[in-house]
Amino acid sequence: MSAVNFALGALAGAAATAVAADAYPSMMPSLGFSRPKDIELKYFDIAGAAEKVRFTLLMGGVPFKDTRVSFGDWGKMKETTKFGQLPLMYLNGEEKPYAQSGAMLRFAGAITGLMPKDPVQAFKVDEAIGLDDDLRREMRPSIMLSYDQTIKPKEKARKVKEMREKLAANEIPRFLSHFEKMLENSEYLCGSSATIADAQFLTTCRWLGSGVIDHIPADITTKYPNITAFRARMEAKPEIAAYLNKPK
Amino acid sequence: MSAVNFALGALAGAAATAVAADAYPSMMPSLGFSRPKDIELKYFDIAGAAEKVRFTLLMGGVPFKDTRVSFGDWGKMKETTKFGQLPLMYLNGEEKPYAQSGAMLRFAGAITGLMPKDPVQAFKVDEAIGLDDDLRREMRPSIMLSYDQTIKPKEKARKVKEMREKLAANEIPRFLSHFEKMLENSEYLCGSSATIADAQFLTTCRWLGSGVIDHIPADITTKYPNITAFRARMEAKPEIAAYLNKPK
DSSP states (O other): OOOEESHHHHHHHHHHHHHHHHHOTTOOOOSSOOSGGGEEEEEESSSTTTHHHHHHHHHHTOOOEEEEEOHHHHHHHHTTSSSSOSOEEEETTOSSOEEOHHHHHHHHHHHHTOSOSSHHHHHHHHHHHHHHHHHHHHHHHHHHHHHOSSSOHHHHHHHHHHHHHHIIIIIHHHHHHHHHHHTSSSSBTTBSSOOHHHHHHHHHHHHHTTSOSTTSOTTTTTTOHHHHHHHHHHHTSHHHHHHHTSOO | OOOEEHHHHHHHHHHHHHHHHHHOTTOOOOSSOOSGGGEEEEEESSSTTTHHHHHHHHHTTOOOEEEEEOHHHHHHHHTTSSSSOSOEEEETTOSSOEEOHHHHHHHHHHHHTOSOSSHHHHHHHHHHHHHHHHHHHHHHHHHHHHHOSSSOHHHHHHHHHHHHHHIIIIIHHHHHHHHHHHTSSOSBTTBSSOOHHHHHHHHHHHHHTTSOSTTSOTTTTTTOHHHHHHHHHHHTSHHHHHHHTSOO
């Protein structure tokens, strides 16, 4: 297990609290999760499936223990985990964790108020999340193939390239066009204030635009002005900026 | 567009209302969606991604217009839809539909009370849904490959067989073991009353056990006694039984 970072959540929590009244009128971290030890999020030291949950808790001003697991430690740890998966979330120091990042995201939304309570408003947020999940699902086969040790490297490289080039030409632009349209007349995916859907889509924008996915051009999202402005808007939020700019 | 079926939702709605007080103490279809024309669910004439939503509305006693789209009509219709996807859900006769079956499921859960309001209880339900989503995600590459027209039939058949046999031997049993354990001491996945997670997992059990997925043995779920009892318990609910036993 790598170093555990208490400070981050607490720091960002304080920052968020300071701006909360203005920036997050719907925020109500009122469900008793107010100390870093109340929520522990355990994941690899990457954005991956946990970043949307981190962004939500940070935006909502809910401190949490942001534990990072090294890939080296994961081999031994995997068999001991709930479903053989990370991330895991621990509540109130309980021994048994929760799994599934989509569930964590919605839980974080409930305790921060970043998921609307009104069923029709929540429907819109879940719809945006579903669309982002679909985009990520399209990416998955080539990601899994890139980790596959049973295929010859040269054949694997050729197949991954072919799949990624198709994704970059077809599926990714198709999905991004939908998101671009959703951001046409509003600052966030579901209206004038951020929700958990924005926390998730920010994670996807950063991933697609990171340049680390071979054959996916790093400028793939910057062709979309609304998405580009959305990303800048999200990354300028004080508690997200503090997290992203924190020295590693 | 194939024949539109008003009667089904109304019939099952009436049946559910009759048993509601006993069977669904947490049910509260109190959000104004009480007439078949309030909610229209549009999908192919198969279980697929919509069945979990149908099961939830049926169990919750919320009538809905259960519109079925023929595969022949879909070709022309696809480009006119929100994200090029079915199912679609229309609320209150509004022209603009909602997409994403996971979002519809949670919305149906909110208006029927089959999604708990307590954030920690809802966390457990979303966790079970996420696990089922993961199982379905594992199935997807071989399903998509089976529809692929660009691969030679013989090569495709060989690849699909290889992928499905691996799934039947490894991934599916691994996921089903988790569900089996979740049902060890409770009648439903998240306690003593049904939730939207059960509506989704029932759909998956029926699909995996249908015998229509080549190379996935139809008895793949019946090896698990808790899952088998769960499926029978769900299918015995009057409004689900009425729906499943309705003459086609």
